[in-house]
Amino acid sequence: xxxxxxxxxxxxxxxxxxxxxxxxxxxxxxxGVISPLTAEAFAAALAGKNIAAVRRRGKYLLFSLQGKDVSxxxxxxxxxxxxxxxxxxxxAPMKKxxxxxxxxxxxxxxxxxxxxxxxxxxxxxxxxxxxDPGLAALGPEPLxxxxxxxxxxxKINQKKVKxxxxxxxxxxxxxxxxxxxxxxxxxxxxLPTRLCCSLSRREVDCLCQCIKNILAEAVLHKGTTFxxxxxxxxxxxxxxxxxxxxxREGVPCSRCGTIIQRVKIAGxxxxxxxxxxx
DNA sequence: CCCGGCGCCTGAGGGC
DNA sequence: TGCCCTCAGGCGCCGG
Numbered sequence: 001x002x003x004x005x006x007x008x009x010x011x012x013x014x015x016x017x018x019x020x021x022x023x024x025x026x027x028x029x030x031x032g033v034i035s036p037l038t039a040e041a042f043a044a045a046l047a048g049k050n051i052a053a054v055r056r057r058g059k060y061l062l063f064s065l066q067g068k069d070v071s072x073x074x075x076x077x078x079x080x081x082x083x084x085x086x087x088x089x090x091x092a093p094m095k096k097x098x099x100x101x102x103x104x105x106x107x108x109x110x111x112x113x114x115x116x117x118x119x120x121x122x123x124x125x126x127x128x129x130x131x132d133p134g135l136a137a138l139g140p141e142p143l144x145x146x147x148x149x150x151x152x153x154x155k156i157n158q159k160k161v162k163x164x165x166x167x168x169x170x171x172x173x174x175x176x177x178x179x180x181x182x183x184x185x186x187x188x189x190x191l192p193t194r195l196c197c198s199l200s201r202r203e204v205d206c207l208c209q210c211i212k213n214i215l216a217e218a219v220l221h222k223g224t225t226f227x228x229x230x231x232x233x234x235x236x237x238x239x240x241x242x243x244x245x246x247x248r249e250g251v252p253c254s255r256c257g258t259i260i261q262r263v264k265i266a267g268x269x270x271x272x273x274x275x276x277x278x
Numbered sequence: 279c280c281c282g283g284c285g286c287c288t289g290a291g292g293g294c
Numbered sequence: 295t296g297c298c299c300t301c302a303g304g305c306g307c308c309g310g
Binding site: 001002003059078079080081082116118119133134168170177178227267268269 | 303304305306
């Protein structure tokens with residue numbers, strides 16, 4: 001499930017492969033993954049454009065496009081659950097569930113594959129994200145200075161939601177998903193069921209620092225490959241070898257030996273140690 | 279404001 | 295072996 005570290009690994013692996021390349025052909029095999037433009041308008045908006053930069057905001061991949069006269073359009077890709085964006089040679093076998101293929105001037109292909117088709121691609125003319133409320137409302141990048149203990153405390157302080165739900169709220173902090181939210185709460189020793197308004201300033205400071213530390217570490221490990229995730233070269237991540245609670249229900253806690261438990265919070269599995277998380 | 283639940287999707291995995 | 299059921303979860307949306 002691509003979260004910030006996985007999307008960053010896709011971004012950094014694609015950047016040297018795509019920057020400066022012109023998109024010469026657009027093939028759409030499943031128009032359902034494209035919005036808000038029609039498939040025809042989407043293809044027309046990409047053909048002949050040059051990829052000037054490969055950026056990331058939260059879990060969104062953003063490709064800055066430049067044309068001969070117009071520029072500033074942005075191609076957005078969101079991988080959601082099972083999406084993959086891989087740069088491959090044209091003779092590489094086409095994977096099942098490949099929905100969009102962009103051919104570059106050097107012959108390489110960017111292939112968007114998604115078993116569940118939850119993922120989305122879009123072009124925003126002039127880089128205007130207002131057509132995508134989720135992207136427009138995204139909170140600060142957790143690895144930036146903007147995401148500070150002061151900011152986080154202000155956002156969390158009054159809320160009556162469970163802290164697990166708040167960590168998954170992309171308007172509070174951009175890029176956390178179910179895996180890293182559970183890992184952050186474990187390292188910070190905070191139960192996922194705690195209400196935000198019950199957290200002390202010290203606990204919020206700790207959570208803020210844990211978010212930064214864990215995401216930075218996972219970025220170094222090129223993300224977590226639990227099932228589907230691969231980067232822009234088709235390579236798996238290695239952070240799954242470092243997970244302490246996610247998908248470890250029934251396994252002894254690495255700190256105290258208590259059996260890790262799993263409960264549903266906000267519709268998602270939450271894994272935690274009932275002894276050392278308070 | 280907050281919560282639970284559903285829908286979108288397919289494939290893996292468990293029970294029988 | 296095979297069938298049916300549940301579950302996985304990011305995110306938008308809806309009703310209470």
